[in-house]
Amino acid sequence: MKHTIYMTPMPVRIWHWLNAFGIVTLTVTGLQIRFPEYVNIFGTYKAAIRLHNTAGTVVSISYALWFIYYLFVAGTLSKLYLPTAEDITHGIFRQAFFYFYNYFLGRPNPHHSTPDSKFNPLQKVAYLMIIIILLPLVIVSGFSLMYVAPMRELILLIGGIKTLVSSHFLIACCFTAFLFVHIYLATLGHTPLAHFKPMWSGWEEEDDEGEQSPGNNPAKQH
Numbered sequence: 001m002k003h004t005i006y007m008t009p010m011p012v013r014i015w016h017w018l019n020a021f022g023i024v025t026l027t028v029t030g031l032q033i034r035f036p037e038y039v040n041i042f043g044t045y046k047a048a049i050r051l052h053n054t055a056g057t058v059v060s061i062s063y064a065l066w067f068i069y070y071l072f073v074a075g076t077l078s079k080l081y082l083p084t085a086e087d088i089t090h091g092i093f094r095q096a097f098f099y100f101y102n103y104f105l106g107r108p109n110p111h112h113s114t115p116d117s118k119f120n121p122l123q124k125v126a127y128l129m130i131i132i133i134l135l136p137l138v139i140v141s142g143f144s145l146m147y148v149a150p151m152r153e154l155i156l157l158i159g160g161i162k163t164l165v166s167s168h169f170l171i172a173c174c175f176t177a178f179l180f181v182h183i184y185l186a187t188l189g190h191t192p193l194a195h196f197k198p199m200w201s202g203w204e205e206e207d208d209e210g211e212q213s214p215g216n217n218p219a220k221q222h
């Protein structure tokens, strides 16, 4: 039997899609800014920079709202995102083994999501790295590139403008790699869209036995 649970509150959904749209825009405009001789999607170089800066500002503001919401309104930041000692020593390996091997045999997902424990150990580690480390770093490095004169001291401290540009680019590459893996893993629910729907409507549909029963896993059906 199927039932639904309210998994993702509206502020998180608004943040997520604003952020996703912003990051994709930053990636595409960034590609033109970095490789203008090969990529010309937005007409002029100036137009790409203007759009890049606007998307960066939107991502920064939405990040601040996400942080305030999770920390002060919902108060669930550490509960949902911080991996436990068990997650680090066993959970991430169990989950990786599921994604690389057990999933293809139609075996059940070792993690069962609930509103209080939404993320499996691998998601916790990946999301924590991305959201608590990489996103703030890309925001600070981006603003330093936008406002070089006022940020002069910080830029000199980290080794100059070249180091700053390279770091910003390297972090952006990590984001792009994350995005491909993130979207692929998000399709591994009991149906390919099972994890996308709650990110849109808030409600997740699941079986009584848990979401990934072998009977409804596409890998088991042929």
Ligand code: HEM
Pocket: 008, 012, 016, 019, 020, 021, 023, 024, 118, 123, 127, 130, 131, 135, 179, 182, 183, 185, 186, 195, 196, 197, 199
């Ligand atoms: C086109 C781009 C994207 C798509 C289609 C997408 C899709 C999804 C889906 C389906 C989920 C729910 C399933 C899950 O938790 O894994 C999700 C959650 C999440 N995504 Fe994305 N995503 C995108 C971009 C991003 C980006 C750029 C970031 C971070 C920089 C990100 C960070 C997250 C986080 C932190 C969650 C968990 C949110 C929560 O429930 O608190 N996503 N995403």
